[in-house]
Amino acid sequence: MVDLKGQYEGIKDVVNESIQDVLETTAFVNGPKVHQFQRNLENYLGVKHVIPCANGTDALQIAMMGLGLKPGDEVITADFTFAATVEVIALLNLTPVLVDVEPDTFNIDIEAVKKAITPKTKAIVPVHLFGQCANMEALMEIAKEHDLYVIEDNAQGIGAKYKYSNGEEVMAGTIGHVASTSFFPSKNLGCYGDGGAIFTNDDDLAHIMRGVVNHGMYERYHHDVVGVNSRLDSIQAAVLDAKLPHLDTYNRARRNAATKYNAAFVSHPNIITPKTTNGELDETYEYHVFHQYTLKIIGTDRDALAKHLNEKEIPCGVYYPIPLHRQKAYLDSRYREEDFTVTNRLVKEVISLPMHTELDDEQIDFITQTVIDFVNNN
Numbered sequence: 001m002v003d004l005k006g007q008y009e010g011i012k013d014v015v016n017e018s019i020q021d022v023l024e025t026t027a028f029v030n031g032p033k034v035h036q037f038q039r040n041l042e043n044y045l046g047v048k049h050v051i052p053c054a055n056g057t058d059a060l061q062i063a064m065m066g067l068g069l070k071p072g073d074e075v076i077t078a079d080f081t082f083a084a085t086v087e088v089i090a091l092l093n094l095t096p097v098l099v100d101v102e103p104d105t106f107n108i109d110i111e112a113v114k115k116a117i118t119p120k121t122k123a124i125v126p127v128h129l130f131g132q133c134a135n136m137e138a139l140m141e142i143a144k145e146h147d148l149y150v151i152e153d154n155a156q157g158i159g160a161k162y163k164y165s166n167g168e169e170v171m172a173g174t175i176g177h178v179a180s181t182s183f184f185p186s187k188n189l190g191c192y193g194d195g196g197a198i199f200t201n202d203d204d205l206a207h208i209m210r211g212v213v214n215h216g217m218y219e220r221y222h223h224d225v226v227g228v229n230s231r232l233d234s235i236q237a238a239v240l241d242a243k244l245p246h247l248d249t250y251n252r253a254r255r256n257a258a259t260k261y262n263a264a265f266v267s268h269p270n271i272i273t274p275k276t277t278n279g280e281l282d283e284t285y286e287y288h289v290f291h292q293y294t295l296k297i298i299g300t301d302r303d304a305l306a307k308h309l310n311e312k313e314i315p316c317g318v319y320y321p322i323p324l325h326r327q328k329a330y331l332d333s334r335y336r337e338e339d340f341t342v343t344n345r346l347v348k349e350v351i352s353l354p355m356h357t358e359l360d361d362e363q364i365d366f367i368t369q370t371v372i373d374f375v376n377n378n
C-alpha cells in the first residue's frame, strides 16, 4: 500500500544527517530537534501552538483531557473511522455517541450530528477521513450554537486545505478548538516509529496540554493536574523535520496518482471514484491529500475483488470493514441500525488502492486495468 523504502531513497542524505545531529547531541528526549520541528510545523500550518506527543491516539486523549471533559460527557464522532477516535473517548469514561457518515465523502453527516446532540453533549470529533476535511463550516456553526468543543482528528489530513464558503482558506487541523495528528510511518507525514501532535490557536489550552503531556507538571515536581507521559523522541523529530519540507510535494504526488486513477475509472458505472468537495480533481487541487484512495464497488463482490487483487500481487485495503457501532467494545443499546444505513453499506462497498508518493504510470495502468477487468467479468 505504501513504498517507504522508495521514499527514503530520495531523502536519505538529509534524513541521515538530521538523525546524526541527534546522536551527536545525545538529546534524545525533548531535544532541540523536537523544538525545531515544532516551530517549523507551526509555521507550515499557520497555527499558534503545536504540541508534539508520542502518537496520534495519545494526541486525541490529551486534547480531551486538556479541554477538561468529564466522565459522562457525551462526545459525538463518526461510525466510519479508525477505532482510535472512539477508544480514547471510552477510555476517559466519556460517552461516545457514534453517528452516520455521508455516502460520497465518507465524512461525518451534519444532520446526524444535529440529531445526536443532547444536554450532555460536550464535544464533536470530526475525522478528516482519507485526507479530505469534514464539513467544518457547518460543524463550527453547530458547535457555537450549542456551546460544544470541536476536536479535529487530522491523522489522515495533514497538509490538506479547507475552503470556507466565503473563499477563505486554512489548513486542516487549524479550524476546531484543537486538533490531533499522527506521524505513524504510513501517514502522509510519517516518521520511522510512532509520533503525534496536537494543534491549537488557544494559548490557555496549549498551556494546559503542555503540562498534561508531561505528567501534569508546569514546574518541576509540581503536579497540578493528572497527566500522562507522551513524548515525541528526538530521532523521530529529526526524521519529521527532514521530511516536512517535502510534504507538499508528496501530497501532490498522491493527488497525481488519484487523478490518474479517476481518469481510468471515470465512465465505469459500477466503480465509484471518491468525491472531492471543491470541484474537479487535478494536480493543483489542494483540498484532498489522499491518505487513502478509496473506491466504492457496486454490483460486484468487494471481498472477491480484494482477493483477486491480492492474487495479482496488488496490495489493497478495506478501511473499514466493520462499523464501530457493531464492535463489541463499543456496543450501546441506544444505537439503532436504521441510523447507520450509510456506514452499513460502505463497509461492504469500499476498497482502497495502493496510494503513496512513488506510484508510477505503469503500476497505475496495471492496477486500474486489473480492477476494471474483474468488475466487468464478475
Ligand SMILES: *Cc1c(COP(=O)(O)O)cnc(C)c1O
Pocket: 055, 056, 057, 058, 081, 082, 084, 085, 127, 153, 155, 156, 181, 182, 183, 184, 194, 195, 196
Ligand atoms: C492513525 C489514526 C489514528 C491514530 O494514530 P496513531 O499514531 O496510530 O496512534 C487516529 N485516528 C485516525 C483517523 C487515524 O487514521
